[in-house]
Amino acid sequence: MQTVRAPATSANLGSGFDVFGVALDRPTDVVRVEKADRTTIEMTGVGSQYIPEDPEKNVVGAVAEALDAPAHIQIDKGVRPSSGLGSSAASSAAAAVALNALYDRGLSREELVPIAAEGEAVVSGEAHADNVAPALLGGFTIARGGSVTAVDASIPLVACLPEIAVSTRDARAVVPTSASMEDVVHTVGSAATLAVGMCRDDPALVGLGMDERVVTPARAELITGYDAVREAALDAGATGVTVSGAGPAVLAPCPDPDRRHVAAAMVDAFADAGVESRAYQTRVSGGATLY
Ligand SMILES: Nc1ncnc2c1ncn2[C@@H]1O[C@H](COP(=O)(O)OP(=O)(O)OP(=O)(O)O)[C@@H](O)[C@H]1O
Ligand SMILES: N[C@@H](CCO)C(=O)O
Numbered sequence: 001m002q003t004v005r006a007p008a009t010s011a012n013l014g015s016g017f018d019v020f021g022v023a024l025d026r027p028t029d030v031v032r033v034e035k036a037d038r039t040t041i042e043m044t045g046v047g048s049q050y051i052p053e054d055p056e057k058n059v060v061g062a063v064a065e066a067l068d069a070p071a072h073i074q075i076d077k078g079v080r081p082s083s084g085l086g087s088s089a090a091s092s093a094a095a096a097v098a099l100n101a102l103y104d105r106g107l108s109r110e111e112l113v114p115i116a117a118e119g120e121a122v123v124s125g126e127a128h129a130d131n132v133a134p135a136l137l138g139g140f141t142i143a144r145g146g147s148v149t150a151v152d153a154s155i156p157l158v159a160c161l162p163e164i165a166v167s168t169r170d171a172r173a174v175v176p177t178s179a180s181m182e183d184v185v186h187t188v189g190s191a192a193t194l195a196v197g198m199c200r201d202d203p204a205l206v207g208l209g210m211d212e213r214v215v216t217p218a219r220a221e222l223i224t225g226y227d228a229v230r231e232a233a234l235d236a237g238a239t240g241v242t243v244s245g246a247g248p249a250v251l252a253p254c255p256d257p258d259r260r261h262v263a264a265a266m267v268d269a270f271a272d273a274g275v276e277s278r279a280y281q282t283r284v285s286g287g288a289t290l291y
Contacts, residue, residue, distance in 0.1 A: 001032060001033065001034045001102075002032070002033050002098040002099075002101045002102045002290065002291075003030065003031070003032045003033075003098065003290075003291040004030070004031050004094040004095075004097045004098040004101075004288050004289065004290050004291065005028050005029070005030050005094065005288065005289050005291070006028060006029050006031070006089075006090045006091070006093040006094035006097070006135050006136075006287070006288035006289075007023045007024055007025065007026070007027075007028050007090060007134075007135060007138075007285060007286070007287065007288070008023075008024045008026065008027050008028065008078075008079045008083075008085040008086055008087070008090055008159070008280075008282075009021050009022060009023050009024060009085065009086035009089055009090070009131045009132075009134045009135050009245075010022050010024060010084070010085060010086065010157075010159060010244040010245055010249070010251050011086065011130040011131045011134075011244075011245040011246075012130065012215070012242070012243070012244075012245060013194060013206075013209075013210055013242060013251070014190065014194075014209070014210035014211060014212040014216055014240070014242035014243075015187050015190035015191040015193075015194055015209055015210060015211065015212045016130075016142070016191050016194065017175075017212070017214075017215045018128055018130055018143075019130060019142055019143055019144055019191075020130065020140070020141070020142060020191070020194070020195075021086075021130040021131055021133055021134040021140075021141045021143065022134050022139070022140050022141070022153070022155075022157075022198075022284045023134040023135060023137075023138045023139060023284065023285050023286060023287050024085070024157065024159060024280070024282040024283070024284070024285060025282050025283055025285035025286075026078075026280055026282050027046075027078035027079050027080075027085070027280065028078045028079065028090065029045075029075060029076065029077055029078055029079050029087075029090035029091050029094050030075075030076040030078070030094070031060070031073060031074065031075050031076075031091060031094035031095050031098050032073070032074040032098070033071040033072070033073050033074075033095065033098040033099055033102050034071060034072045034102075035070075035071055035102060035103075036070055036071050036072045037070060038070050039055045039060075039061055039064045039065075039070045039071055039072075039073065040053075040055070040072050040073070041053045041054075041055055041058050041060060041061065041072075041073050041074075041075065042072070042073070042074045042075070043058075043075050043077065044074070044075070044076050044077070045075070045076045045077030045078060046077045046078060046079070046080045047077055047080045047081045047082075047087070048075070048077050050081055051077070051081055057122065058075075058091075058122070059088045059089075059091050059092045059095075059119030059120065059122050059123060060073050060075065060091050060092065060095035060119060061122070062092075062118040062119045062121065062122045063092050063095040063096050063099065063115060063116060063118060063119050064095065064099060065118075066115045066118045067096070067099045067100065067103065067105060067115060068103075069099040069100075069102065069103045069105070071099060071102060073095060073098075075091050075094075075095075077091070078090075080161065082165045082166060082167050082168075083161055083245075083248070083249050084161075084166065084243065084244040084245035084246050084247045084248055084249035085159060085161065085244060085245065085249050086131035086132075086134075086135060086245060088119060088120060088122075088123050088131075088168075089116070089119070089120060089131030089132045089135045090135055091119070092116040092117070092118075092119030092120060092132055092135070093112075093116045093132050093135035093136045093287070093288045094135075094288055095116075095119070096112040096115050096116040096119075096132075096136065097109075097112065097136065097288045097290055098290070100112060101290055109136045109137050109287065110137070110148060112136055113129050113132055113133050113136055113137075113143070113148050114127070114129065114146070116129075116132035116135070116136060117129045117132050119132070120132060123167075123168060123169070124168040124169055124172060125169065126172075128143070129143040129148065130143045131245065133148045133150070134150075134287065135287060135288055136287050136288055137150040137287045138150065138152070138285060138286035138287030139151050139152045139153050139198075139284060139285075139286070139287075140152075140153045140195075140198040140284060142195070151198055151199055153198045153199075153201055153284040154201055154283055154284055154285075155197075155198065155201060155203050155206050155253050155283060155284045156203060156253065156254055156255065156256045156259050156281075156282075156283045157251060157252065157253050157254070157259075157282050157283055157284065158233070158238070158251070158252045158254065158259060158262045158263045158266060158279055158280070158281055158282070159244055159249050159250075159251050159279070159280045159282055160229065160233075160249060160250045160251075160252070160263065160266035160267060160270065160277050160278070160279040160280075161248070161249045161277060161278050161279075161280070162223065162224070162225070162248050162249075162250075162270050162275045162276070162277040163275060163276040163277065164222075164223065164224060164248040164275060165248070166219075166222050166223070166246060166247045166248045167246075168245070168246040170222070171219055171222060171246035171247055172246065174218045174219060174221070174222065175215050175218060175219075176214055176215070176218060179214045183213050183214050186211075186212075186213060187212055187213070187214065190208070190209045190210065190211050190212055191209065192209070193205055193208050193209035194206055194208075194209025194210060195209070196209075197209055198284075203239045203253045203254060203255055204239045206239065206240065206253045207238065207239025207240025207241075207252075207253045207254075208239065208240060209240070210240035210241070210242040210251075210253075211240065212242070216242055216243055219243045219246065219247050220243060220247075222247055222248065223243065223247050223248045223250065224273050224274070224275050225269060225270050225272070225273025225274075225275050226243070226250065228269045228272065228273055229241075229250055229266050229269040229270055229273075230250070231269070232265040232266060232268065232269035233250075233252040233254075233262050233265055233266050233269075235265065236254075236258060236261045236262040236264070236265035236266075237254050237255065237258030237261060237262055238252035238253065238254045238258070238262045239252075239253050239254055239255070240252065240253055250266065252266065259281045260281060263279035263280075263281050264279070266279050267279050
């Protein structure tokens with residue numbers, strides 16, 4: 001038997017659509033695997049009643065298939081599905097690390113990235129790696145083409161998760177298919193600023209570098225109360241605000257001492273919009289851990 005804990009992640013960070021990601025120190029999924037003749041899946045935890053246990057439909061089934069590692073897989077969900085906090089990626093990454101150890105495949109974390117990304121293809125139709133890369137490697141990651149660059153970072157963050165479901169598939173459908181050159185130039189400037197901010201552990205630069213004008217505004221429309229939550233977070237000390245992954249979670253970096261205040265302000269603003277929410281006071285952290 002092998003047991004792995006894998007973290008929630010936040011992809012995009014505004015300016016790095018389908019490229020940037022960070023691992024968060026909470027919430028987490030825990031996956032246990034035992035060798036078996038065929039793959040079976042057992043789910044418990046947050047939102048598990050909405051996740052299919054059929055290996056053809058659960059992300060970990062695709063990971064077991066890609067590693068040729070049939071197993072009985074128990075998943076205890078801490079990351080709510082359809083949250084924008086990399087719920088499917090947490091399970092995929094944990095299963096990849098656990099099955100790699102169970103069957104002594106000897107693959108590195110980098111080599112497990114495309115394997116865990118096969119799980120993402122099950123839910124969104126595309127094997128994008130911007131959530132599984134940080135879930136496996138930790139820190140701030142840049143997933144570009146087939147390559148991944150990872151940098152350790154420790155930026156304080158608030159991830160506020162409203163009681164709204166937004167599927168990645170639906171959120172991808174609203175992404176504009178083109179952008180003006182002016183917006184492209186703006187995004188490049190933001191992305192570069194954000195990357196430097198991560199390398200310097202500077203929340204001000206990270207917040208500034210989240211600003212993006214093409215994908216984020218389209219997705220914000222799917223999140224009731226987004227504009228008010230954004231304003232409230234900035235007033236409370238957040239250095240920037242963006243949609244986490246495909247949403248509906250909203251992500252705000254801030255200096256450490258402001259984190260509690262920012263979290264409360266975001267929850268209150270969602271409540272004023274008639275939406276219940278939960279704020280995770282978190283930070284950029286390490287990747288999946290094998291017990
Ligand atoms: N092990 C799993 N854990 C979570 N979701 C799963 C799993 N297996 C299949 N799914 C399905 O994946 C979908 C959730 O994935 P989705 O990518 O939409 O959300 P997310 O991972 O929280 O978001 P994001 O990638 O934007 O951070 C749900 O439809 C769920 O049923
Ligand atoms: N980059 C992906 C992350 C969600 O899985 C998106 O925003 O659609």
